[in-house]
Amino acid sequence: MEEILSNRSGEKIILLGNEAIVRGALESGVNFVSTYPGTPASEIGNIFYKIAKEVGVYFEFSVNEKVALEAGIGASFSGLKTLVAMKNFGLNVCLDALIPFVYTGSKGATVIIVADDPSCHSSAQSEENSRFIAEAAHIPVLEPADPQECKDFVKLGYEISEKFKIPVIIRTTTRVAHQKAPVILGEIKNLPKPEAGFVKNKNQFVTLPPRVLEMKKELIEKIEKIKVFSEKSNLNKVVGNNKSKIGILSSSISYLYVMEALKELNLNIPVLKLGFFYPLPEKKINNFIKPLKKVLIVEELEPYLEKEVKRLAKEANCKLEVMGKKLLPEIGELKPEYVTSAIAKITGKKYKFAISNLKSPIAKRLPQLCPGCPYWLVISAIKKAVDVSKVIFGGEIGCYMLFGNSPVDLQDYLSCMGSSVGIAHGIKKATGQKIISFVGDSSFFHAGIPALINTVFNKSNPLIIILNNQTTAMTGHQPHPVSAEAGTGIKIENVVKACGVKYVKTIDQSNQEEFVNTVKEFLEKDEVSVIIATLPCRFVAKK
Amino acid sequence: MVKSLEQFNMVIVGTGGQGLITLLQIISEAALAEGYDIRTSELHGLSQRGGSVEVHIRFGKKIYSPLVMRAKADLILGLEMQEILNGIYFANPKTKFLINQFVIPISLKKPLSENETLNQLKKISKNITIIPADKICQEKLQNSVVSGIYLISFATFKNLIPLKSESIQKAIRKIIPEKFLELNLKAFNLAKSRS
Numbered sequence: 011m012e013e014i015l016s017n018r019s020g021e022k023i024i025l026l027g028n029e030a031i032v033r034g035a036l037e038s039g040v041n042f043v044s045t046y047p048g049t050p051a052s053e054i055g056n057i058f059y060k061i062a063k064e065v066g067v068y069f070e071f072s073v074n075e076k077v078a079l080e081a082g083i084g085a086s087f088s089g090l091k092t093l094v095a096m097k098n099f100g101l102n103v104c105l106d107a108l109i110p111f112v113y114t115g116s117k118g119a120t121v122i123i124v125a126d127d128p129s130c131h132s133s134a135q136s137e138e139n140s141r142f143i144a145e146a147a148h149i150p151v152l153e154p155a156d157p158q159e160c161k162d163f164v165k166l167g168y169e170i171s172e173k174f175k176i177p178v179i180i181r182t183t184t185r186v187a188h189q190k191a192p193v194i195l196g197e198i199k200n201l202p203k204p205e206a207g208f209v210k211n212k213n214q215f216v217t218l219p220p221r222v223l224e225m226k227k228e229l230i231e232k233i234e235k236i237k238v239f240s241e242k243s244n245l246n247k248v249v250g251n252n253k254s255k256i257g258i259l260s261s262s263i264s265y266l267y268v269m270e271a272l273k274e275l276n277l278n279i280p281v282l283k284l285g286f287f288y289p290l291p292e293k294k295i296n297n298f299i300k301p302l303k304k305v306l307i308v309e310e311l312e313p314y315l316e317k318e319v320k321r322l323a324k325e326a327n328c329k330l331e332v333m334g335k336k337l338l339p340e341i342g343e344l345k346p347e348y349v350t351s352a353i354a355k356i357t358g359k360k361y362k363f364a365i366s367n368l369k370s371p372i373a374k375r376l377p378q379l380c381p382g383c384p385y386w387l388v389i390s391a392i393k394k395a396v397d398v399s400k401v402i403f404g405g406e407i408g409c410y411m412l413f414g415n416s417p418v419d420l421q422d423y424l425s426c427m428g429s430s431v432g433i434a435h436g437i438k439k440a441t442g443q444k445i446i447s448f449v450g451d452s453s454f455f456h457a458g459i460p461a462l463i464n465t466v467f468n469k470s471n472p473l474i475i476i477l478n479n480q481t482t483a484m485t486g487h488q489p490h491p492v493s494a495e496a497g498t499g500i501k502i503e504n505v506v507k508a509c510g511v512k513y514v515k516t517i518d519q520s521n522q523e524e525f526v527n528t529v530k531e532f533l534e535k536d537e538v539s540v541i542i543a544t545l546p547c548r549f550v551a552k553k
Numbered sequence: 554m555v556k557s558l559e560q561f562n563m564v565i566v567g568t569g570g571q572g573l574i575t576l577l578q579i580i581s582e583a584a585l586a587e588g589y590d591i592r593t594s595e596l597h598g599l600s601q602r603g604g605s606v607e608v609h610i611r612f613g614k615k616i617y618s619p620l621v622m623r624a625k626a627d628l629i630l631g632l633e634m635q636e637i638l639n640g641i642y643f644a645n646p647k648t649k650f651l652i653n654q655f656v657i658p659i660s661l662k663k664p665l666s667e668n669e670t671l672n673q674l675k676k677i678s679k680n681i682t683i684i685p686a687d688k689i690c691q692e693k694l695q696n697s698v699v700s701g702i703y704l705i706s707f708a709t710f711k712n713l714i715p716l717k718s719e720s721i722q723k724a725i726r727k728i729i730p731e732k733f734l735e736l737n738l739k740a741f742n743l744a745k746s747r748s
Contacts, residue, residue: 023585024578024582049597052597156592184596185594185619189619190578190581190593190594191591191593191616192590192591267617267618267620270618345620345622346621347623363624363645364624364645364646365624368642368676370638370639370642371673372635372638372659373659374605375568375603375636376604377602377603377604378602378604378660380603409602417660417661
């Protein structure tokens with residue numbers, strides 16, 4: 011941890027992708043950092059939480075990603091150099107604030123980290139590919155492949171943001187964010203902190219029509235200028251033998267698999283490595299594909315680059331054979347062996363793995379609630395209180411989504427944060443069936459409160475169990491509004507009451523009898539009811 | 554072991570909470586100290602909590618992919634007897650298996666016997682070493698939490714990992730917090746005396 015602050019410029023140290031992002035922000039002189047924790051981006055916030063005071067940076071865990079981005083927008087409007095970090099689903103949460111921010115543009119340079127998780131190693135809900143945002147919001151997106159690039163691209167992101175007054179997204183994936191490799195340190199300059207001040211400027215900050223459409227025009231012109239920058243940038247570079255008629259186009263982690271595969275196959279063919287996902291350097295791509303007969307596009311998940319190359323090839327080289335998802339999976343992350351097989355196929359090289367089709371005879375273990383987790387007591391109380399086959403159980407995001415695994419099996423639907431309550435309301439309105447929905451403490455503040463108010467406003471009667479373990483446990487025990495270190499004095503029960511809920515009880519779940527009886531009693535109510543289970547996560551209790 | 558260090562590929566398999574990431578850090582720091590290029594891959598978050606976990610460590614002259622390619626592992630270290638089977642995807646006939654003789658039951662299932670596991674592994678490679686590291690550390694140090702440190706130290710003394718044992722020792726000093734350092738160094742020394 012001390013190493014990340016090392017001022018020995020030129021030194022080579024091992025950093026995790028997320029640590030390199032922090033280092034890049036520090037070397038750029040970041041002033042303001044906000045985030046909501048989400049794997050695989052969580053370490054960025056965890057590190058700033060530890061070092062912020064020492065390095066003179068403002069840091070906060072915000073209540074959700076939308077608020078985190080809005081805080082960042084405010085800081086940027088006031089002239090501060092800003093970093094906002096989130097996982098892919100966080101991007102969905104903050105989308106409403108993000109799109110107008112690209113219209114207004116940034117004042118203080120702003121970089122937004124978005125971490126995708128192909129193969130859903132640490133994500134329920136969907137295998138989301140955040141690349142969609144680039145076209146939708148007209149926001150520049152850079153894709154680093156390794157920790158060194160994480161650091162360098164963050165710095166370049168700030169330069170682009172500074173130069174063009176636009177926020178820039180750095181998109182990582184699990185295998186980039188959680189990759190360790192040597193990184194050569196740059197200098198952390200002791201820049202004087204910029205004088206923060208919000209200077210009124212309707213023309214820039216107010217997206218009211220008719221001005222908003224002029225802003226859109228200005229934004230599109232900005233992107234054209236950034237495209238010229240992208241064309242010249244060495245982030246988009248060709249490596250390997252230019253004479254071959256077969257080429258490869260790739261980016262991010264997939265590029266590392268391509269290079270590994272070429273080494274394994276002992277091949278030397280040209281590779282266009284793209285650091286910019288948006289705007290794409292179209293001329294560079296055209297020049298690359300012009301002399302080729304075949305090109306293989308190596309990218310994870312949906313074929314965004316493949317579609318672009320097919321579109322460009324129509325003019326640049328209409329006979330070009332463009333291959334991608336024909337040879338590589340669209341679901342799940344890529345692996346070096348998949349890329350090796352695909353390249354062997356297009357080049358006609360014979361390649362066989364030393365072993366064929368031996369499968370492990372044991373299934374991979376699923377994660378479980380920790381031994382001693384206070385949620386076990388909630389599970390046991392519910393199993394004592396109700397016939398679980400006759401009650402619907404709403405789940406959502408946090409440790410308690412593991413209620414879906416056997417032998418617990420208390421989860422009949424699972425979607426995004428806060429949704430257990432919103433969906434319960436809809437099912438109640440549609441069917442009147444009995445429902446218990448679970449919502450975590452951090453989740454309740456993140457997105458549960460509007461849904462709870464909606465059950466009061468539109469009158470439905472699910473039983474909601476708020477699991478207050480006093481921390482954001484799943485992502486590594488970050489503080490939230492009612493955790494002890496926050497010291498806000500907010501009480502969930504008061505919030506629930508203020509939402510207009512009449513039947514609310516705060517219970518220590520080790521008092522099983524009271525918990526069981528309250529579940530039975532509240533399930534019969536004709537209005538929404540809430541139980542708040544108060545035992546802390548054992549890792550918080552240990553602190 | 555004579556090995557041109559073009560590349561060394563290692564996979565560690567175990568369950569979330571067994572300290573795989575610490576072992577990864579120690580081996581990477583040792584490899585960096587010896588001047589190698591390094592890339593590793595690890596998983597955090599939901600993938601912990603007692604689920605199956607694998608981490609990848611690669612070092613050598615020039616390394617691109619952080620993931621070990623299928624059938625390309627030089628060493629597969631299993632921190633649990635059954636989990637080693639989740640590593641066979643990376644094995645070839647020359648791969649060495651080093652296994653902790655320690656079983657964590659999979660919920661609702663009867664654990665595979667040691668022989669069942671070994672029969673599966675032997676179909677691929679005969680280079681199998683089983684060490685009761687948890688038992689040894691519990692008996693000699695009254696703490697089995699350092700069994701992973703014991704195993705990577707053992708692997709280095711036995712040249713299963715082509716790094717100098719001093720590099721591993723130095724890396725332990727660098728990575729392990731002061732509070733636990735003595736216990737971890739004892740595990741290193743214990744491995745030295747046993748190898």
